[in-house]
Amino acid sequence: VSHDLRNPLSVIRASMEMARLKDDTTPLARGERAVDRIDQLVTELLTLARQGSGIDEPTEFTLDGVVRDAWGTAGSPDATLLVDADARVRGDRGRLRQAFENLFRNCIEHGTQDGSAAPTDLTVAVAATESGFLVADDGPGVDPAHRERVFEPGVTTREDGTGYGLDIVREIVESHGWEVTLRDDAVDMGDVAREDTGVDGERAPDAGDEVDGACFEVRAPGPEAAAEADLWIDQ
Structure with a gap:
């Protein structure tokens, strides 16, 4: 599931970086912040899911x-x-x-x-x-x-x-x-x-x-x- 979520996020981030070189950067910056937030959310949800395995x-x-x-x-x-x-x-x-x-x-x-x-x-x-x-x-x-x-x-x-x-x-x-x-x-x-x-x-x-x-x-x-x-x- 995490791969299914992060793979399209990587594509979006790369596409926005390419568009940044050709167009107005203002909406791209907003999009990047949204992608970063989703990425952080996925990371934290995965961390919570692993907590049940106890400590090393x-x-x-x-x-x-x-x-x-x-x-x-x-x-x-x-x-x-x-x-x-x-x-x-x-x-x-x-x-x-x-x-x-x-x-x-x-x-x-x-x-x-x-x-x-x-x-x-x-x-x-x-x-x-x-x-x-x-x-x-x-x-x-x-x-x-x-x-x-x-x-x-x-x-x-x-x-x-x-x-x-x-x-x-x-x-x-x-x-x-x-x-x-x-x-x-x-x-x-x-x-x-x-x-x-x-x-x-x-x-x-x-x-x-x-x-x-x-x-x-x-x-x-x-x-x-x-x-x-x-x-x-x-x-």
Whole structure:
């Protein structure tokens, strides 16, 4: 089914690229965005369909490493990544990387008030905690009217959104025996991330710089659950 969907999408994209060389590019750009949205939707639906197979054999790896790998795939050159994640993790590295990729895409796609363009000064921070880790940004935050439904499948506030990115995150986290929540409180970015991994000269936010952007927290639901979970943090 995925091949049947993606093959015509590839033909459409190639045809539009050829037409771009000969005609007005405005309608072509709209068409390309529509094709990209369909392609992303297919990818996310396939990911959700595979979640039922469980996780691969857990392995041990560094949280910092999987964060950087995910940013290399899903990050934006217009955004800065800050990392304070010097911890070791045991879990399904491929699935956890996918969760970070979806969290990063969510931060970047919602980094402006109206979601109309990629943010040019967004900071995304990742930090290990005693019971898991945080992913936060200094964007406009999540509309209070949608906070309770952000992890529901198909829920999105963007016209070109699929609404499955955070649902995938939830499925991956829960398959490891952990839980993910959207925090209500403002985040002190200086505490969340102290190591600057962005462009030389960029500064990490100072301690006390509270922001009201989105902050997702992944953690074990309790000490007993943490001992039995397939994902754990060792600092």
